[in-house]
Amino acid sequence: MSAGAALGEATARAIDVTRVDTPCFITDLGALDANLQILADVQRRAGCTILLALKGFAQWSTFPVVRRYLAGATASSVAEARLAREELGGEVHAYAPAYSDGEMAELVTLADHIVLNSPAQWRRHRAAIARANRSAGLRVNHEHQEVEVALYDPAGPCSRLGTTRANLRADDLDGVDGLHFHTLCQSNSDALGRAIAAFEAKFGELIPRMKWVNFGGGHHVTRPDYDRERLVRLIGAFRDRWRVQVYLEPGEAIALGAGVLVASVMDVFDNGMPIAILDTSATAHMPDVLEMPYRPVIVDAGEPGAKPHTYRLGGMTCLAGDVIGDYSFDCPLAVGDRLVFLDMAHYTMVKTTAFNGVRLPSIATHDPATRQITVHRRFGYRDYRDRLS
Numbered sequence: 001m002s003a004g005a006a007l008g009e010a011t012a013r014a015i016d017v018t019r020v021d022t023p024c025f026i027t028d029l030g031a032l033d034a035n036l037q038i039l040a041d042v043q044r045r046a047g048c049t050i051l052l053a054l055k056g057f058a059q060w061s062t063f064p065v066v067r068r069y070l071a072g073a074t075a076s077s078v079a080e081a082r083l084a085r086e087e088l089g090g091e092v093h094a095y096a097p098a099y100s101d102g103e104m105a106e107l108v109t110l111a112d113h114i115v116l117n118s119p120a121q122w123r124r125h126r127a128a129i130a131r132a133n134r135s136a137g138l139r140v141n142h143e144h145q146e147v148e149v150a151l152y153d154p155a156g157p158c159s160r161l162g163t164t165r166a167n168l169r170a171d172d173l174d175g176v177d178g179l180h181f182h183t184l185c186q187s188n189s190d191a192l193g194r195a196i197a198a199f200e201a202k203f204g205e206l207i208p209r210m211k212w213v214n215f216g217g218g219h220h221v222t223r224p225d226y227d228r229e230r231l232v233r234l235i236g237a238f239r240d241r242w243r244v245q246v247y248l249e250p251g252e253a254i255a256l257g258a259g260v261l262v263a264s265v266m267d268v269f270d271n272g273m274p275i276a277i278l279d280t281s282a283t284a285h286m287p288d289v290l291e292m293p294y295r296p297v298i299v300d301a302g303e304p305g306a307k308p309h310t311y312r313l314g315g316m317t318c319l320a321g322d323v324i325g326d327y328s329f330d331c332p333l334a335v336g337d338r339l340v341f342l343d344m345a346h347y348t349m350v351k352t353t354a355f356n357g358v359r360l361p362s363i364a365t366h367d368p369a370t371r372q373i374t375v376h377r378r379f380g381y382r383d384y385r386d387r388l389s
């Protein structure tokens with residue numbers, strides 16, 4: 001997403017992108033390791049537990065690196081919980097706005113902590129969770145807004161995410177071990193400080209009954225300007241005040257600046273301005289570009305007009321709006337040229353679709369020590385066919 005979009009340029013330049021077929025995601029194992037070291041350091045100094053939010057980053061071929069540093073993962077669905085259990089190991093936590101009885105029957109075999117969204121969901125699934133001896137939590141909504149884009153703001157009016165104080169009675173929490181809030185997005189630790197204050201103001205009287213509190217995701221811990229000292233202080237003070245275990249579950253921060261999407265130019269023509277068609281797509285391969293929306297950063301490309309040759313870069317689907325944006329280059333683009341989009345490891349990779357039957361980008365890793373690129377997965381017709389019937 002946007003706030004980290006310019007990150008990872010030095011990492012990207014060290015990858016020989018001419019050696020892969022495109023389109024291809026390449027995650028740099030060194031950059032991933034560096035992010036995880038930062039998170040492990042916070043974990044150690046703050047005395048908290050940090051989980052990988054799989055919704056943001058689920059490239060399981062990299063889990064041997066993740067496993068070295070983090071305690072486990074958090075899942076937004078039964079499928080993510082299974083991926084965490086089978087491919088990562090460690091603690092598995094789960095939260096979703098609602099679970100069916102069938103999903104819960106499977107989830108209790110996979111997840112250690114299960115967070116429900118409402119007292120009604122807790123009552124519905126309490127017996128199944130108790131039988132499996134799992135730890136239950138409730139997602140609460142302290143209604144303090146820190147996120148400007150409504151699409152990413154769980155604390156806004158009429159939110160469906162988390163129970164507000166007005167809708168919670170103390171006895172709704174009988175049998176519940178933990179409280180969970182998630183109200184940040186690409187935030188620094190000053191925002192977490194305000195979120196904690198809002199959470200304590202609304203739910204403080206209930207915290208002494210809890211074993212753990214989960215501060216959700218949205219913490220941009222690995223961004224260069226993130227104030228980690230304050231994060232460590234905030235968590236330490238919270239633990240001292242309430243004597244509970246603290247969890248953080250960032251997704252984006254794990255892979256910030258750690259991966260690129262490499263694409264090729266397929267055609268160049270003019271219609272009022274120069275247009276280049278790429279073998280990638282905004283709508284199918286980088287949906288946040290249209291949804292959020294944001295402008296991805298391309299290595300060696302500038303704003304329109306900043307360099308001598310400006311192009312509108314478009315995808316290869318039929319959607320009229322499948323446009324990545326207008327970018328300028330030092331030299332004219334030619335068929336076969338490679339373009340390297342920065343900061344594509346988190347969210348972009350998990351959100352791709354096979355709209356129009358376009359081929360999904362391959363998934364690769366780069367080892368900076370050997371400069372070797374390993375392609376873990378190539379996609380083809382069967383991947384498209386098998387999700388339909």
Ligand SMILES: Cc1ncc(COP(=O)(O)O)c(C=O)c1O
Nearest residue numbers: 053056182217218219250251252
């Ligand atoms: C409940 C929950 N936890 C964790 C995350 C991960 O957030 P991020 O990737 O912004 O750190 C999200 C993101 O939407 C979320 O909804």
